[in-house]
Structures are given as C-alpha cells and as structure tokens.
Amino acid sequence: MMRYVLSLLAALFMLAAPALAQDTAESDGPLRIEITEGVIEPLPYAVPSFVADTAAASEWADKISRVVASDLNGTGLFREIPAEAHIARISNFSSPVQFSDWKAINAQALITGAVRTEGSGRIVVSFRLYDVFAGQEMGQGLQLVGTEQGWRRIAHKVADQVYSRLTGEDPYFDSRVVFVSEDGPKDARQKRLAIMDYDGANVTYLTDNSSLVLAPRFSPQGDQVLYTSYESGFPRIYVLNVETVGRRVLESQDGTMSFAPRFAPDGQTVVYSLTRGGNTDLYSMQIGSSQSTRLTNAPSIETAPSFSPDGSRMVFESDRSGTPQLYIMPAGGGEAQRISFGQGRYGTPVWSPRGDLIAFTKQSKGRFHIGVMRTDGSEERLLTASFLDEGPTWAPNGRVIMFSRETQGAQGSTSLYSVDITGRNLKQVPTPSGASDPSWSPLQK
Amino acid sequence: MTFLSKAILVTAGLVLAACSNPDRFDESGSASANANASIAGTAQDPTSPLYFQQAVGDRVLFEVDQSNLTPTATATLDGQAQWLMRNSDYNAVIEGHADEQGTREYNVALGARRANSVQEYLITKGVAANRLKVVSYGKERPIEICSEEACYAKNRRAVTVISAGPTS
Numbered sequence: 001m002m003r004y005v006l007s008l009l010a011a012l013f014m015l016a017a018p019a020l021a022q023d024t025a026e027s028d029g030p031l032r033i034e035i036t037e038g039v040i041e042p043l044p045y046a047v048p049s050f051v052a053d054t055a056a057a058s059e060w061a062d063k064i065s066r067v068v069a070s071d072l073n074g075t076g077l078f079r080e081i082p083a084e085a086h087i088a089r090i091s092n093f094s095s096p097v098q099f100s101d102w103k104a105i106n107a108q109a110l111i112t113g114a115v116r117t118e119g120s121g122r123i124v125v126s127f128r129l130y131d132v133f134a135g136q137e138m139g140q141g142l143q144l145v146g147t148e149q150g151w152r153r154i155a156h157k158v159a160d161q162v163y164s165r166l167t168g169e170d171p172y173f174d175s176r177v178v179f180v181s182e183d184g185p186k187d188a189r190q191k192r193l194a195i196m197d198y199d200g201a202n203v204t205y206l207t208d209n210s211s212l213v214l215a216p217r218f219s220p221q222g223d224q225v226l227y228t229s230y231e232s233g234f235p236r237i238y239v240l241n242v243e244t245v246g247r248r249v250l251e252s253q254d255g256t257m258s259f260a261p262r263f264a265p266d267g268q269t270v271v272y273s274l275t276r277g278g279n280t281d282l283y284s285m286q287i288g289s290s291q292s293t294r295l296t297n298a299p300s301i302e303t304a305p306s307f308s309p310d311g312s313r314m315v316f317e318s319d320r321s322g323t324p325q326l327y328i329m330p331a332g333g334g335e336a337q338r339i340s341f342g343q344g345r346y347g348t349p350v351w352s353p354r355g356d357l358i359a360f361t362k363q364s365k366g367r368f369h370i371g372v373m374r375t376d377g378s379e380e381r382l383l384t385a386s387f388l389d390e391g392p393t394w395a396p397n398g399r400v401i402m403f404s405r406e407t408q409g410a411q412g413s414t415s416l417y418s419v420d421i422t423g424r425n426l427k428q429v430p431t432p433s434g435a436s437d438p439s440w441s442p443l444q445k
Numbered sequence: 446m447t448f449l450s451k452a453i454l455v456t457a458g459l460v461l462a463a464c465s466n467p468d469r470f471d472e473s474g475s476a477s478a479n480a481n482a483s484i485a486g487t488a489q490d491p492t493s494p495l496y497f498q499q500a501v502g503d504r505v506l507f508e509v510d511q512s513n514l515t516p517t518a519t520a521t522l523d524g525q526a527q528w529l530m531r532n533s534d535y536n537a538v539i540e541g542h543a544d545e546q547g548t549r550e551y552n553v554a555l556g557a558r559r560a561n562s563v564q565e566y567l568i569t570k571g572v573a574a575n576r577l578k579v580v581s582y583g584k585e586r587p588i589e590i591c592s593e594e595a596c597y598a599k600n601r602r603a604v605t606v607i608s609a610g611p612t613s
C-alpha cells in the first residue's frame with residue numbers, strides 16, 4: 001500500500017499528483033469525467049462516513065463526509081451510492097482498501113477520510129481518493145486543518161480536490177455568494193445584502209433593510225463588495241468590507257445617480273453607470289480616489305459593464321442601436337464593437353473568469369433567458385427560459401452560472417438558481433427568503 | 446436631510462396605500478385616488494400636497510420602453526407646473542419607474558430618462574430647476590403587481606412627489 005503523505009500546511013491543502021495534471025489521454029488514463037461533452041451518465045462513487053480518530057471527532061466526521069457528498073452530487077456529474085448499499089465499512093483510514101467490496105456495488109470512485117480534533121477547536125481531516133476499478137489511489141492523500149467553525153470549508157476543500165482530480169477542472173465549492181435577500185410582497189419589497197456559502201449555508205446579512213439595495217459585486221480578492229444603495233434617497237455606489245461590514249459611499253456627485261458597479265481584475269478600478277440629466281454613461285474610478293473618468297459619451301443608455309479577466313476590455317449593455325444589445329470596448333473607453341445580433345434584447349453581460357464566454361440575460365418573445373456566447377458573439381446558446389431570469393454570475397471555475405429567477409404575477413417571488421454552461425443541472429439554490437442579484441466570489445484562499 | 450426624509454415618508458405612504466387597497470386590480474381605481482393620511486393637507490385645499498396629488502395629478506404614464514411625453518402626460522404636467530409656480534414653498538422629487546420587463550440596470554436607466562423628461566418639461570413651463578430633483582427606482586417600486594399589461598401600464602410612470610422646500 002502506498003504510504004500516506006502528510007501535508008502539514010495549516011488550513012491549506014497541497015496540490016498533489018503531477019501525474020494527473022493536464023492529462024488528456026482517455027483511453028487507458030485514470031478515471032476521468034469530461035464535463036464539456038455534457039455528461040449523460042453521472043459517475044457512481046462512494047463516500048463512507050469519515051473515520052473519527054478521536055471521540056470528539058465523531059461529531060464532525062459524518063457531517064464533513066455529508067457535505068463532501070452534497071457538493072459532488074450537486075454538480076450532477078456524480079451519483080453517490082448510498083451507505084445502505086455498501087457491503088464494507090471503512091473503520092481504519094490507514095488500512096488497505098478492499099477494492100472488490102466497492103467494485104461489487106459498482107462504485108467507480110471511493111473517497112475515504114479520517115477526522116481528528118486537536119486542542120483549541122482545530123479539526124484535522126485526512127482523505128484519499130481511489131479509482132476502484134484500476135485498484136489504485138488517484139493522487140496523494142491530503143490533510144486539511146481548520147477550525148470547528150470552519151468545518152464546512154474543510155469539507156468543501158476535500159470535495160474541491162475530488163472534483164478537480166476527477167474532472168480536470170478548477171474547483172469551486174469553497175466559495176461564497178453575496179446576494180440581495182428579499183422580503184415582503186412585490187409592491188412593498190424590502191431588500192438587504194446577504195452573504196452565504198455557495199450552496200446556501202451560513203447566511204449572514206450585511207445591511208439592514210432600511211434602504212433599497214441592488215446588485216452587489218465581489219472584488220477579485222473576495223474581500224470587498226460593491227453595491228448600489230438608496231440610503232441617501234438616490235441610487236449611489238457603496239463599497240463594503242466583507243469582514244468588518246464597514247461601508248462607504250464611492251460616488252456621490254450631486255444631481256447624479258450611480259449604479260451597476262463592477263471591479264476590474266486589479267481590484268482597484270471600478271466601472272459603473274452614472275446618470276446625469278437623464279442620460280446614462282459608463283465611468284471608471286480608482287477606488288482610493290474620488291476622481292472619475294468618463295468612458296462613453298452617447299445619448300443612449302450604457303450600463304452593466306464587466307471586464308475581461310485580463311482587464312484589457314469590457315463588455316457592456318447599450319441601446320445605441322435602438323434596443324439593448326451587448327458591446328465590447330477597450331477598458332479605457334474607445335470604439336465599441338457590437339457582439340449580440342440575435343432576435344431580442346440583451347443585458348447584464350458578464351465575462352467568464354476563463355475568458356472564453358460571456359454570460360448574459362436575453363429577453364425575447366416575452367420570455368427571459370440566461371445564455372452564453374463566445375466573446376465575438378458567435379455560438380450563442382440559451383441555457384434557461386422562464387418568465388423572468390436575469391443577472392448571471394460565474395462560478396470561479398467558469399463552469400456553472402448562478403442567476404435570479406422571478407415568478408409571474410401578484411404572488412411573484414424571487415430565488416436563486418444555478419445551471420451548468422452545458423444547460424444541464426438547473427436547480428434552485430436554497431435561501432431563507434426571496435433572493436436576487438447573486439455575485440459569486442473567487443475561490444477562497 | 447429633512448427634505449429627503451419627508452420625500453421618503455410620502456413615498457412610504459403611497460406604498461402602504463397601494464398595499465391596503467382591496468381594489469388594486471380594478472383598472473378604474475387609480476392609486477392616486479387612494480386617500481392617504483401621510484400626505485399633508487386636505488384635497489379641498491388647493492395649496493396642499495394632497496390636492497396636488499389627487500386633483501392636479503401627480504403622475505404621468507409612458508409607453509413600453511419610451512420616455513417621451515404623451516399629450517395626456519403634458520396636460521397633467523401643465524397642471525403640475527402651474528401648481529408648483531403658485532406654491533413656491535414646495536419643491537419636488539420626480540421619481541421615474543419602469544415595469545418589470547427588462548433587466549434591473551436597464552430599468553434604472555430607463556426610469557431616469559422618464560423622470561428627466563418630466564423635469565425638463567416642468568422647467569420649460571417655468572418651474573425653477575433648483576426646485577426639482579430626479580430619482581429612478583427602475584422596476585423596484587411597482588404600484589400594481591400583476592404581470593400583465595394592465596399593471597405594467599401603471600408602473601411605467603413618473604411621479605412628482607411634493608416636499609417642503611427649499612432643496613439643499
């Protein structure tokens with residue numbers, strides 16, 4: 001049996017297994033699931049409850065393995081073989097695995113783990129991933145250290161490792177979502193900013209509901225959030241520190257309204273819409289200063305800017321052609337190229353973190369869609385359709401999109417959904433009340 | 446600040462009135478007809494904000510995706526301009542709104558166009574520019590909540606909300 005290698009990096013994981021990295025050979029290569037093709041048959045796997053190495057650890061062992069399973073199952077790419085179907089137990093993490101026991105229930109992959117507690121509220125989780133039919137471990141075992149309060153993050157990191165090793169994609173489970181939490185009927189709706197784990201756990205509120213708030217956006221480091229608030233009586237852009245919940249107004253020119261802010265990849269530059277005299281144009285500002293630069297100058301509406309990952313260009317929405325369409329221009333302003341040419345109205349474009357696609361909201365024939373297109377506007381694909389879908393945001397790995405959906409009519413309510421860029425695995429993200437305008441954080445460090 | 450808080454109070458009053466209106470689906474019942482205790486004065490007193498809201502008419506409606514003023518709208522705004530010039534103790538915040546068709550950001554910009562159309566018209570009719578402020582709520586503050594044109598038509602509006610002056 002391969003000797004278990006401990007990684008002693010506190011609260012971090014070690015990226016292991018060079019043999020697996022960038023492997024594209026499929027014929028006799030390791031167990032691998034290709035998600036670009038649109039998976040028809042999810043990969044069956046087993047994750048028996050992690051072994052508790054200390055009495056105090058038993059509380060965490062089962063919870064952590066359940067969150068790992070929830071992450072993997074939630075992708076639609078993996079199918080867990082439930083514990084009731086297992087014919088073997090993992091009672092000792094260090095003992096050799098009897099692969100025949102897991103072959104018999106057709107588990108292609110097996111995840112084993114152990115949990116122990118240390119003093120001062122620390123949890124240590126070790127895990128290994130096996131390719132059952134090849135009879136070998138995939139990558140090296142890893143050890144993760146975290147706090148008891150942070151136990152879900154440890155679970156997400158384990159699941160991220162498994163996901164990456166099996167798909168070859170970057171992970172995304174250890175991430176958060178900032179969104180607008182909504183209460184009350186449609187004509188008296190109260191809104192406040194909230195933040196949660198990507199899967200809807202650990203919701204906390206960042207503002208109270210005394211002022212209308214719109215469309216929060218994470219900074220590239222995930223430590224700050226830009227949003228629009230009516231706190232002053234007029235829409236203005238604020239920046240909020242996620243840790244301290246301290247906030248300050250960024251743009252407050254008298255007689256103007258500002259909204260639709262977004263960070264540049266440098267985390268210093270902010271682009272946004274500013275309305276003066278009824279006309280809305282794009283501006284940029286350095287977050288440390290109050291000096292703004294005008295990027296567009298047209299009588300049309302220019303809004304919803306989003307940067308390319310390299311920061312050189314931005315995609316935005318404009319009705320200069322008569323209807324709202326998508327355009328790309330240099331980050332500092334200049335000539336814009338229209339990229340959307342389909343039938344309908346396009347809005348809220350968001351550049352993928354991988355740089356390859358632009359997600360958008362499309363309104364056509366009385367229905368709303370979330371779609372993606374290449375950055376030149378080609379290969380448009382609509383992923384969803386409903387009475388009102390809008391405001392896409394990308395998972396850190398550019399494989400999943402979250403958005404708002406509002407139902408029709410007087411009782412209409414809002415909620416968050418996610419969908420793969422293949423259009424598969426559409427599902428609601430649980431929130432305590434109504435929810436809209438999600439913004440997905442980068443992967444947490 | 447007092448100006449703002451009054452404007453917000455008045456707005457909040459409107460929302461409450463809309464909520465408690467059992468006839469909100471009745472097309473003939475306009476929201477401005479809902480008597481509303483938080484607006485100062487009586488409907489009989491032509492110098493009161495309540496008179497402005499109910500007798501003069503505090504709102505104009507727009508076509509889908511449009512911000513140009515219809516003949517009905519300009520008639521209402523003529524009355525608003527006259528009232529504002531006669532009652533110079535008051536200022537106004539013009540709130541632009543959109544229906545729920547369209548994205549959130551676009552609708553904020555569209556509501557701003559509508560509020561601006563009203564502001565410019567009132568200025569051309571003689572109201573001092575420094576008495577008028579504009580704000581857009583986009584699709585965030587519908588008064589009618591069905592997802593049909595009957596409701597959308599009333600939500601595509603600009604409302605002139607009277608507040609005590611002078612503006613800051």
